[in-house]
Amino acid sequence: MRAKIIxxxxxxxxxxxxxxxxxxxxxLASPTQAPTLTATAEPSPTRTPQxxxxxxxxxxxxxxxxxxxxxSGIDAIRQRMLHSHEAWQSLWIQFSAVQFPPAGSDQxxxxxxxxxxxxxxxEVLLLCVSTWGDADPxxxxxxxxxxxxxxxxxxxxxxxxxxxxxxxxxxxxVVPLTEMIFECPPAGxxxxxxxxxxxxxxxxxxxxxYTLVGEETVARRAAVVVEFTTGPxxxxxxxxxxxxxxxxxxxxxxxxxxxxxxxxxxxxSAFPIVYDPVYPTGLFKLEIPQEVRFQEAPGSGNP
Numbered sequence: 001m002r003a004k005i006i007x008x009x010x011x012x013x014x015x016x017x018x019x020x021x022x023x024x025x026x027x028l029a030s031p032t033q034a035p036t037l038t039a040t041a042e043p044s045p046t047r048t049p050q051x052x053x054x055x056x057x058x059x060x061x062x063x064x065x066x067x068x069x070x071x072s073g074i075d076a077i078r079q080r081m082l083h084s085h086e087a088w089q090s091l092w093i094q095f096s097a098v099q100f101p102p103a104g105s106d107q108x109x110x111x112x113x114x115x116x117x118x119x120x121x122x123e124v125l126l127l128c129v130s131t132w133g134d135a136d137p138x139x140x141x142x143x144x145x146x147x148x149x150x151x152x153x154x155x156x157x158x159x160x161x162x163x164x165x166x167x168x169x170x171x172x173x174v175v176p177l178t179e180m181i182f183e184c185p186p187a188g189x190x191x192x193x194x195x196x197x198x199x200x201x202x203x204x205x206x207x208x209x210y211t212l213v214g215e216e217t218v219a220r221r222a223a224v225v226v227e228f229t230t231g232p233x234x235x236x237x238x239x240x241x242x243x244x245x246x247x248x249x250x251x252x253x254x255x256x257x258x259x260x261x262x263x264x265x266x267x268x269s270a271f272p273i274v275y276d277p278v279y280p281t282g283l284f285k286l287e288i289p290q291e292v293r294f295q296e297a298p299g300s301g302n303p
Contacts, residue, residue, distance in 0.1 A: 085199055087247070087275075092277050095116070098268075115127045118198070124141065126140070194268070208228055225242075
């Protein structure tokens with residue numbers, strides 16, 4: 001009898017358990033919620049409330065340069081030239097240069113071709129030849145940022161030395177002369193006219209008269225054209241075609257206006273040009289390759 005009573009009580013308890021309402025599980029903490037202390041934990045008497053964590057400040061993207069145009073003032077153009085080097089970190093550019101004889105002269109036209117690889121602040125590779133066509137370079141200059149190597153490939157002349165940024169004048173370029181100089185090396189890349197075109201801050205600092213005269217396309221890039229003279233009666237005019245975005249000089253002409261029309265004395269033009277290409281490791285190594293040849297423009301970079 002006692003066993004039957006115990007069995008009956010077990011059945012009643014089991015049935016009561018099956019009919020009970022299910023309990024909701026405890027809520028899960030959100031991913032950003034800090035772990036909760038147990039109910040028995042007491043806060044430290046010396047603990048002070050912490051201020052809420054401020055939301056992160058969003059940093060706006062760098063401003064996009066507005067292209068220069070005929071609506072731009074001369075001051076804005078000169079400012080763009082002053083800060084041109086800030087618009088790129090690496091550069092590949094080819095220049096062709098020509099110097100024409102005076103009108104009526106029987107002198108020959110002088111030509112030059114240069115290719116330049118640059119990675120700021122002071123890694124440079126320059127190839128040069130003082131003729132045009134299919135001729136290979138006859139001069140090479142390379143800097144790895146701390147030292148340089150230059151060589152005249154026809155004569156065997158070779159020189160090595162230490163690079164100092166103050167000597168390169170990358171951000172304090174000298175004011176160049178208007179005469180075209182084609183001798184290789186072009187002043188060892190220091191103070192040369194080509195250098196002034198790539199880093200036009202020195203041109204922007206010239207004392208004289210800048211006049212905005214037009215817009216054009218050079219090296220497949222939009223450009224504004226300015227003319228520079230040292231005074232209103234100056235008969236020699238420097239005409240610069242500036243990249244409308246970066247301020248780099250894409251073309252420089254020296255004009256003579258002593259006659260009834262302008263006579264082009266010399267011209268140096270960039271084509272092609274690639275901004276911010278990615279260069280392979282070892283490009284600026286201080287050694288002369290077995291074959292020194294002009295190269296095609298790099299395929300990657302900014303338009």
